[in-house]
Amino acid sequence: GENVEQHPSTLSVQEGDSAVIKCTYSDSASNYFPWYKQELGKGPQLIIDIRSNVGEKKDQRIAVTLNKTAKHFSLHITETQPEDSAVYFCASRGSYIPTFGRGTSLIVHP
Amino acid sequence: SAVISQKPSRDICQRGTSLTIQCQVDSQVTMMFWYRQQPGQSLTLIATANQGSEATYESGFVIDKFPISRPNLTFSTLTVSNMSPEDSSIYLCSVEASGRFQETQYFGPGTRLLVL
Numbered sequence: 140g141e142n143v144e145q146h147p148s149t150l151s152v153q154e155g156d157s158a159v160i161k162c163t164y165s166d167s168a169s170n171y172f173p174w175y176k177q178e179l180g181k182g183p184q185l186i187i188d189i190r191s192n193v194g195e196k197k198d199q200r201i202a203v204t205l206n207k208t209a210k211h212f213s214l215h216i217t218e219t220q221p222e223d224s225a226v227y228f229c230a231s232r233g234s235y236i237p238t239f240g241r242g243t244s245l246i247v248h249p
Numbered sequence: 250s251a252v253i254s255q256k257p258s259r260d261i262c263q264r265g266t267s268l269t270i271q272c273q274v275d276s277q278v279t280m281m282f283w284y285r286q287q288p289g290q291s292l293t294l295i296a297t298a299n300q301g302s303e304a305t306y307e308s309g310f311v312i313d314k315f316p317i318s319r320p321n322l323t324f325s326t327l328t329v330s331n332m333s334p335e336d337s338s339i340y341l342c343s344v345e346a347s348g349r350f351q352e353t354q355y356f357g358p359g360t361r362l363l364v365l
Contacts, residue, residue, distance in 0.1 A: 182341055182356040241291045
C-alpha cells in the first residue's frame, strides 16, 4: 500500500519567518495531495491541495509544490503568524482512500 | 465544501459500556468515513460507510467492535462497543465532497472519548 513520510515532526519558527514541511510518497499512481491543518480541540481542516497535473499552487501565504518524478510534495508558509501554530498533515491519494502523514507540529513564536 | 457536525463533542465513559457517535452533513454525500486519532498521532481509517451497503472495515477493525449505520446520504453513526481504556481517542467523521472534485475530503470536529 501507499506509504507517506512527513518531516519534520516538530517545527519551531519565529513570527514572520517561513516554514516548510515536506512529504514523500511511494505510490506512483497517486494523483491528489491535500494538506490539512488541525488546531487544538478541532478536526482537520483542508487548507490547500494539489493535483498531479500541476507543479505548484499558491493561496495567499501558503503554497504547495509537487515533484512527481521524485515523489515528494511540500507545504510552504510565508510570513508566519502565531495563529499558524497547529498540527499539519499531508496526504496522498491514488485509490479512493488517502494515506496521511504522521503530522508536523508547527509552533510560531511571537 | 461540506459542513459536518458530530455529537457528542466529548464524553467520559466507563469500561464495558458502549457509545454511539452521530455524524450529520449539510449536504448529500456518497462516501463517509470514520477515523480514529490517538493523542499526538495521525489519522487511522476505521471504515468506509456508503449509503445502502455494509460498511467496509480496515485491517484491525471489526464490525462487532465498531458497528456503523448509514441510513441516508447525510447521516451516519459509529458505535464503540464494550469499551476499554485503549479506546480512548478522538473519533472523526469525514466525507468526500460530491461534484467536480470528488476526491476532496472534509472532516468533522471530532468526538473526544475518554474511557475509565
